[in-house]
Amino acid sequence: xxxxxxxxxxxxxxxxxxxxxxxxxxxxxxxxxxxxxxxxxxxxxxxxxxxxxxxxxxxxxxxxxxxxxxxxxxxxxxxxxxxxxxxxxxxxxxxxxxxxxxxxxxxxxxxxxxxxxxxxxxxxxxxxxxxxxxxxxxxxxxxxxxxxxxxxxxxxxxxxxxxxxxxxxxxxxxxxxxxxxxxxxxxxxxxxxxxxxxxxxxxxxxxxxxxxxxxxxxxxxxxxxxxxxxxxxxxxxxxxxxxxxxxxxxxxxxxxxxxxxxxxxxxxxxxxxxxxxxxxxxxxxxxxxxxxxxxxxxxxxxxxxxxxxxxxxxxxxxxxxxxxxxxxxxxxxxxxxxxxxxxxxxxxxxxxxxxxxxxxxxxxxxxxxxxxxxxxxxxxxxxxxxxxxxxxxxxxxxxxxxxxxxxxxxxxxxxxxxx
Numbered sequence: 001x002x003x004x005x006x007x008x009x010x011x012x013x014x015x016x017x018x019x020x021x022x023x024x025x026x027x028x029x030x031x032x033x034x035x036x037x038x039x040x041x042x043x044x045x046x047x048x049x050x051x052x053x054x055x056x057x058x059x060x061x062x063x064x065x066x067x068x069x070x071x072x073x074x075x076x077x078x079x080x081x082x083x084x085x086x087x088x089x090x091x092x093x094x095x096x097x098x099x100x101x102x103x104x105x106x107x108x109x110x111x112x113x114x115x116x117x118x119x120x121x122x123x124x125x126x127x128x129x130x131x132x133x134x135x136x137x138x139x140x141x142x143x144x145x146x147x148x149x150x151x152x153x154x155x156x157x158x159x160x161x162x163x164x165x166x167x168x169x170x171x172x173x174x175x176x177x178x179x180x181x182x183x184x185x186x187x188x189x190x191x192x193x194x195x196x197x198x199x200x201x202x203x204x205x206x207x208x209x210x211x212x213x214x215x216x217x218x219x220x221x222x223x224x225x226x227x228x229x230x231x232x233x234x235x236x237x238x239x240x241x242x243x244x245x246x247x248x249x250x251x252x253x254x255x256x257x258x259x260x261x262x263x264x265x266x267x268x269x270x271x272x273x274x275x276x277x278x279x280x281x282x283x284x285x286x287x288x289x290x291x292x293x294x295x296x297x298x299x300x301x302x303x304x305x306x307x308x309x310x311x312x313x314x315x316x317x318x319x320x321x322x323x324x325x326x327x328x329x330x331x332x333x334x335x336x337x338x339x340x341x342x343x344x345x346x347x348x349x350x351x352x353x354x355x356x357x358x359x360x361x362x363x364x365x366x367x368x369x370x371x372x373x374x375x376x377x378x379x380x381x382x383x384x385x386x387x388x389x390x391x392x393x394x395x396x397x398x399x400x401x402x403x404x405x406x407x408x409x410x411x412x413x414x415x416x417x418x419x
Contacts, residue, residue, distance in 0.1 A: 058303075058347075058348055058349075060303050060347055060348060061303070065306075066306035066307070068309045070289070072285040072289040072309070073286060073289045073290055075282060077279060077282055077283060077286075081275075081279070082276065085276040086276055092265060092273075093124050093269065096116070096124075096269050097125065099265075099266075100113075100116075100128070106136045106140055106143060107143070107147075107149065107153060107157055109132060110133070110156075110157045111156055113129050113160060114156055115256070116129070118240065118248070118249065118256075119252055119266065119267075119269075119270035120245065120248075120249025120253075120320075121249075121269060133161065133166065137161060137166050137168065143157070144158065151183075152183065152185050152189045152190075155193040156189050156193070158193050158196075159192055159193040159241075162196035163241065184228050188211075188231065188232065188235055191207075191212060191215060191239070193207075194207045195208070195242060212236070216236065219233055219236065227254075227259075230254065231255045244316070244317045246317075246320045249270070250274065253267070253274065280322050281316065281328075284325060284329055288308060288329060289308065289309075291333065292336065295378060295379075295382035295385075297337075297340060297378050297379050297382050300375055300378045301340055301344070301378070304348070305340070307336070308336045311339065312328065312332045315327070315331045315335075334406070334410070337379070337386065341379065341383075341414060342417060344357065345417040345418060346417075353373055356371055356373070356376075357372065357376055357380070358415070361383075361410070361414045366384060369381060383410075390403055391403045
């Protein structure tokens with residue numbers, strides 16, 4: 001598998017998918033490497049006002065162009081491949097379960113759980129993992145103190161418990177010093193563990209400074225092995241605890257594959273499940289992309305940011321698991337509409353137009369369409385249509401109250417934009 005250089009590629013273009021969107025032009029970038037953003041008056045985009053003078057004073061933001069276009073709408077996905085991956089995932093899941101459940105050594109079990117987590121497949125065993133960690137933590141409160149484990153093991157176990165919310169502590173004897181300089185894996189484990197430190201844990205503050213300095217020296221050393229170099233570079237750039245789980249899982253699949261002690265069944269399970277979940281994400285993106293195009297909002301309100309794909313990616317950071325498909329879809333729809341509304345208030349609308357839109361959103365009624373400027377109508381209609389569809393779905397489950405509170409939250413946000 002190729003080295004992943006972009007979180008979007010990691011999420012949507014893993015293994016066998018090469019039809020990437022066109023690149024953003026290297027021109028019009030600032031010193032950070034990102035496309036520059038500046039406000040400028042523009043008479044080119046039609047205003048709802050009848051006066052050219054108003055048009056010339058619209059503070060339009062020069063947002064970068066959308067790079068995706070109809071990319072996901074035209075995406076060719078193989079249903080047979082998805083079916084095959086799903087079936088294979090279930091078979092491999094049972095095999096992994098057979099490894100996990102009979103494991104009697106507490107530390108070995110925690111390390112296996114940690115590996116499942118880093119490979120992005122622990123959600124398959126969520127209840128069992130929580131139950132086991134709880135039993136181990138309360139059944140062996142001095143697990144790390146009563147045994148002479150090496151630092152790598154100690155750091156891995158510490159991190160696994162901390163990530164699941166347990167107040168476990170590391171020994172403060174300072175043994176992480178010079179004795180581990182030759183053990184890259186131990187240094188990496190301690191570095192990752194130190195990011196879960198709490199206020200006042202001086203030993204972990206020192207550990208972070210020590211390990212970071214040594215890892216940086218390894219990256220600068222041309223003799224560092226390639227697979228270690230990649231792992232170290234990833235960790236320094238984005239520690240696991242601070243990263244997006246799905247992207248971190250994709251990177252760790254490469255790392256795990258390069259290890260001599262890897263479990264091939266576990267590796268195959270991680271790869272197959274990644275493909276399967278990625279298919280689901282791509283299908284969701286295709287559905288949202290079609291909806292977004294059909295609203296006519298991106299074609300009519302060209303001054304606003306068109307960041308539907310990026311906003312979907314954001315929702316995957318909250319919950320990537322297949323069972324949260326509807327949450328991802330609805331969150332993306334709501335946020336992408338809010339993003340355009342935000343730009344309308346910040347970078348296009350006149351005070352008079354914005355007052356009309358604020359009033360219309362307060363009313364939340366299709367009759368208010370007649371009172372809006374022509375170029376605001378697609379946005380307002382898309383907003384009401386989306387919530388109507390949302391309401392139909394949740395009413396069937398007798399959870400209609402959630403729509404009311406979401407509408408009120410939407411109104412609060414718009415009031416804030418208008419203030």
